[in-house]
Amino acid sequence: MNDYIVELKNISKIFGDKAVLCDIDLSIKQKEFVTLLGPSGCGKTTTLRIIGGFEHATTGDVYFEGKKVNDIPPFKRQINTVFQKYALFPHLNVFENIAFGLKIKKIDKDVIQEKVKEMLRLVNLQGFENRKIDSLSGGQQQRIAIARALVNEPKVLLLDEPLGALDLKLRKGMQIELKKIQQRVGITFIYVTHDQEEALTMSDRVIVMSEGEIQQIGKPEDIYNEPVNRFVADFIGEGNILDGCMLEDFSVKIQEKVLPCVDKGFEKNEMVEVLVRPEDIEIVRENDGMMKGIVISVIFKGVHYEMEVKDELGFHWMIHSIHMSKKGQQVGLVIVPDAIHIMKKGA
Amino acid sequence: MKKKWLSIPYALWALIFSIAPLVIIAVYSFCSRSPYGKIIYKFTFEHYRKFMEPIYLNVLWRSLLLAMISTVVCLLVGYPMAMIISKASLKKRNILMMLFVLPLWTNFLLRTYAWMVLLRDQGPINQLLLSLGIIDEPLKLLYNTGAVTLGMVYNFIPFMVLPVYSVLAKMDECLIEAAKDLGATSTQVFLKITLPLSMPGVVSGIIMVFMPAVSTFVISDLLGGGQTILLGNLIQNQFLVARNWQFGSAISMIMMVLIVIAMTISSKYKSEDGGGLW
Amino acid sequence: MVKKLIKRGYALLVYLFLYLPIFLLILYSFNDSKYRGSWSGFTLRWYKELFKDRTIVAALYNTFAIAILSALIATIIGTISAIAIHKMSPRWKMTFMNVTYLPVMNPDIVIGISLLALFVALKMHLGFFTILLGHITFNTPYVILAVLPKLKHLNPYLEEAALDLGATPMQAFFKVVLPEIMPGVVTGGLLAFTLSLDDFMVSFFTTGSGVNTLSIKVYSMTKLGVSPKINALSTLLFIGVLSLFVLLQSREKNIKE
Numbered sequence: 001m002n003d004y005i006v007e008l009k010n011i012s013k014i015f016g017d018k019a020v021l022c023d024i025d026l027s028i029k030q031k032e033f034v035t036l037l038g039p040s041g042c043g044k045t046t047t048l049r050i051i052g053g054f055e056h057a058t059t060g061d062v063y064f065e066g067k068k069v070n071d072i073p074p075f076k077r078q079i080n081t082v083f084q085k086y087a088l089f090p091h092l093n094v095f096e097n098i099a100f101g102l103k104i105k106k107i108d109k110d111v112i113q114e115k116v117k118e119m120l121r122l123v124n125l126q127g128f129e130n131r132k133i134d135s136l137s138g139g140q141q142q143r144i145a146i147a148r149a150l151v152n153e154p155k156v157l158l159l160d161e162p163l164g165a166l167d168l169k170l171r172k173g174m175q176i177e178l179k180k181i182q183q184r185v186g187i188t189f190i191y192v193t194h195d196q197e198e199a200l201t202m203s204d205r206v207i208v209m210s211e212g213e214i215q216q217i218g219k220p221e222d223i224y225n226e227p228v229n230r231f232v233a234d235f236i237g238e239g240n241i242l243d244g245c246m247l248e249d250f251s252v253k254i255q256e257k258v259l260p261c262v263d264k265g266f267e268k269n270e271m272v273e274v275l276v277r278p279e280d281i282e283i284v285r286e287n288d289g290m291m292k293g294i295v296i297s298v299i300f301k302g303v304h305y306e307m308e309v310k311d312e313l314g315f316h317w318m319i320h321s322i323h324m325s326k327k328g329q330q331v332g333l334v335i336v337p338d339a340i341h342i343m344k345k346g347a
Numbered sequence: 348m349k350k351k352w353l354s355i356p357y358a359l360w361a362l363i364f365s366i367a368p369l370v371i372i373a374v375y376s377f378c379s380r381s382p383y384g385k386i387i388y389k390f391t392f393e394h395y396r397k398f399m400e401p402i403y404l405n406v407l408w409r410s411l412l413l414a415m416i417s418t419v420v421c422l423l424v425g426y427p428m429a430m431i432i433s434k435a436s437l438k439k440r441n442i443l444m445m446l447f448v449l450p451l452w453t454n455f456l457l458r459t460y461a462w463m464v465l466l467r468d469q470g471p472i473n474q475l476l477l478s479l480g481i482i483d484e485p486l487k488l489l490y491n492t493g494a495v496t497l498g499m500v501y502n503f504i505p506f507m508v509l510p511v512y513s514v515l516a517k518m519d520e521c522l523i524e525a526a527k528d529l530g531a532t533s534t535q536v537f538l539k540i541t542l543p544l545s546m547p548g549v550v551s552g553i554i555m556v557f558m559p560a561v562s563t564f565v566i567s568d569l570l571g572g573g574q575t576i577l578l579g580n581l582i583q584n585q586f587l588v589a590r591n592w593q594f595g596s597a598i599s600m601i602m603m604v605l606i607v608i609a610m611t612i613s614s615k616y617k618s619e620d621g622g623g624l625w
Numbered sequence: 626m627v628k629k630l631i632k633r634g635y636a637l638l639v640y641l642f643l644y645l646p647i648f649l650l651i652l653y654s655f656n657d658s659k660y661r662g663s664w665s666g667f668t669l670r671w672y673k674e675l676f677k678d679r680t681i682v683a684a685l686y687n688t689f690a691i692a693i694l695s696a697l698i699a700t701i702i703g704t705i706s707a708i709a710i711h712k713m714s715p716r717w718k719m720t721f722m723n724v725t726y727l728p729v730m731n732p733d734i735v736i737g738i739s740l741l742a743l744f745v746a747l748k749m750h751l752g753f754f755t756i757l758l759g760h761i762t763f764n765t766p767y768v769i770l771a772v773l774p775k776l777k778h779l780n781p782y783l784e785e786a787a788l789d790l791g792a793t794p795m796q797a798f799f800k801v802v803l804p805e806i807m808p809g810v811v812t813g814g815l816l817a818f819t820l821s822l823d824d825f826m827v828s829f830f831t832t833g834s835g836v837n838t839l840s841i842k843v844y845s846m847t848k849l850g851v852s853p854k855i856n857a858l859s860t861l862l863f864i865g866v867l868s869l870f871v872l873l874q875s876r877e878k879n880i881k882e
């Protein structure tokens with residue numbers, strides 16, 4: 001037996017005449033925090049629902065701990081879900097909501113009492129047992145939804161944009177807390193979001209999806225630093241993406257300039273796409289740079305300045321720097337080899 | 348707010364045509380009666396005492412019983428129906444629901460009269476059974492409590508389906524999925540989630556069926572053929588035939604109190620945003 | 626699969642129960658026999674006689690006149706009142722809502738006899754006018770209850786925006802607020818119209834000698850023997866309602882598209 005807990009093999013899903021998922025292959029390890037990331041309509045929620053058993057794949061198989069579970073209904077899977085907008089039962093109080101799954105399993109009353117208490121401690125809501133659902137804040141409802149799922153001791157927890165309804169500050173706090181909870185309970189979390197920052201902060205691995213296909217799977221750092229294609233580069237973080245030509249190993253031509261880089265393994269004169277992150281570009285005096293440009297806008301962002309520099313060929317470079325340049329100033333740009341990331345065209 | 352004066356016409360209207368008539372009835376119910384049936388403004392409890400006589404209590408009991416039976420039948424038949432409709436696709440749902448309300452738009456008297464025709468000795472049901480040789484002589488389908496109950500169910504069942512449906516249709520599918528996710532079977536989902544959450548609709552439905560059922564006199568008059576005397580028949584009789592308005596008013600007051608009691612009890616089970624008709 | 630079949634069968638049965646009596650009336654309206662029991666051939670006779678029967682035509686006229694007038698007046702009063710109620714302080718709102726619920730929650734028969742008592746006490750002549758007053762009384766609350774939710778969901782700044790852009794309060798109402806709450810107003814009006822058409826109790830108690838509505842006419846006929854003309858009338862009414870329904874449905878579809 002391998003140590004994968006959830007595996008999807010050749011999953012496709014067609015709604016009506018529209019394919020929402022095309023040939024998804026995915027393996028998720030025990031105790032992993034995996035995030036499905038992509039814009040709305042990319043198929044991430046459908047993927048999650050197929051794992052949860054709420055949706056049947058049109059073709060392909062779902063494995064749980066090495067066993068095929070295609071036709072096993074949701075309530076027989078050792079998987080629980082935290083729903084979008086929580087789906088807490090409005091006619092039950094906090095205790096009854098959390099105890100719902102345990103009562104269904106006809107577990108001893110004392111045990112239920114104990115477990116619910118423990119869960120409330122886990123999500124930092126001790127003493128909330130008798131509160132009504134509609135008397136709770138969004139963040140509190142969120143925690144109850146997590147507790148309600150976790151109390152059943154699932155091997156996998158599915159979270160469908162669980163923080164989407166919270167405001168920014170609360171969301172940041174919950175991100176950290178969710179990660180802590182995951183580490184404490186030590187089970188697999190499969191998380192769906194369209195927020196790239198959320199995905200990068202919390203995940204062990206990120207799966208970037210677009211239009212029903214997986215674009216890239218990898219650690220957050222890898223996804224950020226080495227996106228495989230234009231879509232991923234554009235979706236994750238901010239970046240300057242340009243067309244380029246790989247002259248030979250370690251040498252790329254962009255904007256009519258030949259720059260050294262660290263990438264190799266491309267064909268001679270292969271057309272490629274080049275990503276340079278805004279924080280990796282250095283602004284120097286006009287004649288000290290690799291290329292010249294003029295600053296056309298400067299915006300103060302708190303920690304850094306966000307500047308737009310137009311080069312001689314008319315490309316607008318986005319640059320983040322803690323040093324401010326003046327609008328209209330002639331500047332030079334320096335890009336070190338390490339900052340240049342080459343992507344195959346049309347990948 | 349400047350707009351307050353806009354409420355004056357309605358306030359006056361309600362005062363004259365909603366509140367004043369009820370006050371008049373309330374006053375009449377405590378007034379004495381002259382030998383010729385005229386109203387004498389002298390306080391008496393006579394009419395309420397009269398209602399406590401067994402013959403009238405019997406009518407009360409029969410009214411309550413029939414209304415309750417029809418309400419329960421409406422619930423048992425209507426709830427599954429509301430559920431089936433609410434589970435249909437959006438397009439179908441509207442049409443199915445409209446089809447349910449459509450008979451309400453034809454005249455109430457005509458609908459009840461249609462059942463008179465159906466249930467007659469020479470009516471199509473008896474004719475069918477006779478020609479099939481199942482029975483030798485016509486069944487007495489009309490002019491009994493069964494026919495009255497049937498008439499009530501037929502006329503009032505949309506009032507049960509409508510509010511239950513509107514609650515079920517609004518219910519978040521997520522909650523059902525969440526319950527399934529937590530291990531509930533279909534039966535458990537129904538008993539623990541769907542049913543409790545649809546209670547506001549059920550309560551509305553019960554009120555909306557029970558109320559006209561307990562106060563009707565047309566259905567019992569047409570389909571009961573004067574054999575089944577209900578509160579409504581009694582009131583109508585006192586006002587239009589016996590010309591004892593004081594007693595009729597007293598019965599009306601008792602009926603209103605009963606309905607208020609029934610509504611207070613049921614409203615306890617009804618949440619704030621409960622599913623009424625609208 | 627089996628479950629689906631049971632559901633379909635069940636729904637079919639319930640709909641059959643709902644429509645059987647109506648279809649029967651329609652069938653009998655074409656029956657060439659005075660006795661409703663047996664079928665003795667197709668005829669359109671009852672339709673011709675229907676329009677020759679002065680009392681039925683008069684009842685029909687009264688019914689529609691009262692329904693249209695009462696719905697119209699109730700819609701106007703109800704819409705204005707709903708706007709007033711919407712702006713009230715919670716305490717006044719409660720009082721007004723309780724008064725509004727009174728005719729909704731009161732049994733029809735109590736409304737009928739209490740109005741009768743009022744009209745007699747005021748020495749009013751019972752007839753068309755008193756029926757109309759009665760219908761407006763029980764119709765107005767339904768309009769209010771249909772319009773209020775629309776007002777609740779109305780963006781409160783819309784009216785201010787109109788005023789800000791130079792509209793007079795009147796213009797703001799007719800050009801901005803009214804179009805927004807129109808669906809509620811129309812629903813309320815339609816509801817009032819159908820309730821009035823369907824009413825028997827209030828009309829029955831508030832009418833005087835000689836003034837019939839359709840319901841009263843049918844009621845008195847059931848006592849003396851119903852003519853097949855009534856079957857013909859039911860058929861026409863049902864077809865009218867059905868075509869209205871189809872019209873509304875197709876209009877809704879058009880709007881959606």
